[in-house]
Amino acid sequence: MALAVRMRVPCRALLCAGAQLRGAALGRPEWAAGGGDGARRFASLRVLVEPGAEGRVAVMKLKNPPVNSLSLDFLTEFLISLEKLENDKAFRGVVITSDCPNVFSAGLDLREMYGRNPGHYAEYWKAVQELWLRLYLSNLVLVAAINGSCPAGGCLMALTSDVRILSDSPKSVIGLNETLLGIVAPFWFKDTLVNTIGHRASERALQLGLLFPPAEALQVGLVDHVVPEDQVQSMALSVMAHWLAIPDHARQLTKAMMRKATADRLIKQREADIQNFVSFISRDSIQKSLQIYLEKLKQKKG
Numbered sequence: 001m002a003l004a005v006r007m008r009v010p011c012r013a014l015l016c017a018g019a020q021l022r023g024a025a026l027g028r029p030e031w032a033a034g035g036g037d038g039a040r041r042f043a044s045l046r047v048l049v050e051p052g053a054e055g056r057v058a059v060m061k062l063k064n065p066p067v068n069s070l071s072l073d074f075l076t077e078f079l080i081s082l083e084k085l086e087n088d089k090a091f092r093g094v095v096i097t098s099d100c101p102n103v104f105s106a107g108l109d110l111r112e113m114y115g116r117n118p119g120h121y122a123e124y125w126k127a128v129q130e131l132w133l134r135l136y137l138s139n140l141v142l143v144a145a146i147n148g149s150c151p152a153g154g155c156l157m158a159l160t161s162d163v164r165i166l167s168d169s170p171k172s173v174i175g176l177n178e179t180l181l182g183i184v185a186p187f188w189f190k191d192t193l194v195n196t197i198g199h200r201a202s203e204r205a206l207q208l209g210l211l212f213p214p215a216e217a218l219q220v221g222l223v224d225h226v227v228p229e230d231q232v233q234s235m236a237l238s239v240m241a242h243w244l245a246i247p248d249h250a251r252q253l254t255k256a257m258m259r260k261a262t263a264d265r266l267i268k269q270r271e272a273d274i275q276n277f278v279s280f281i282s283r284d285s286i287q288k289s290l291q292i293y294l295e296k297l298k299q300k301k302g
């Protein structure tokens, strides 16, 4: 138990207080609790949480259209939802999936990293760190039901889960493609990938910014199952049942033992990591790369 207690993310209360303040400033929180069998259902603008069939599992649907990019507001709502679930002893597991067609998450919101001021970059990066720490160290069983494309920060988020199920569709590519944008995946992105697929495969994937199609993602170990699109959620729930058959305390302590060193590496240097991000992202050359990438995304439509 002591280990589980030590694993709690520091400054969590502080960030959440900040998150709620942000919400209030934006006219939130707008949590809508359901009645009847939906007593434990709640929703914010961008995150919908409903109980799965078995009651002990929640299904969290990300709905920040069009592509679930991880904006600061979205990250804030995501964190609050996760904290609610962590604190509700009724829940033992969460399936994370997308409410946006064909996209699980487009990753970090490029508009939060382009043309803003250093204070904004710092606030944003702190929220990104917090979400990663909270997901990576979660006591809950997390299953990512990846029902669409899953680049960069989307992939990072999926990699924090205990199990990944990917839909078998040409759109469902997954990977840390940061180099394609002219940016560098931070060490904790890299560590999370290495812990999943090993050093050599990570080195290749990171340098080339590979986005793996389903069969290759399965082969390299980036995902655990590839299933037809309409079976992603049912597969996630069935895998969840298997994981929930293990006593929580033993599973949680084992998870903590496996992940603590990786998380501690960031926890010990959070502030330096924020400063590093701010100075990197503020560089003219990086801003130029992001501008070009954003323009390419827009042109793709025309």
Ligand SMILES: CCCCCC/C=C/CC(=O)SCCNC(=O)CCNC(=O)[C@H](O)C(C)(C)COP(=O)(O)OP(=O)(O)OC[C@H]1O[C@@H](n2cnc3c(N)ncnc32)[C@H](O)[C@@H]1OP(=O)(O)O
Binding pocket: 066, 067, 069, 102, 103, 105, 106, 107, 108, 109, 110, 111, 149, 151, 152, 153, 154, 177, 178, 181, 183, 184, 185, 186, 276, 277, 280, 281, 294, 297, 298, 300, 301
């Ligand atoms: C030490 C320093 C370290 C720095 C490390 C920084 C780390 C960054 C990690 C990241 O996550 S960076 C983000 C990387 N993400 C991507 O490369 C994905 C980009 N998006 C896509 O490839 C596609 O959008 C998609 C996800 C495959 C979906 O394609 P689809 O055809 O369905 O939609 P689009 O028409 O492309 O997009 C719709 C709409 O959304 C905008 N958009 C897409 N992705 C993002 C994003 N990540 N952030 C902000 N906005 C995004 C896109 O521009 C379109 O906007 P419009 O206004 O409707 O034209």
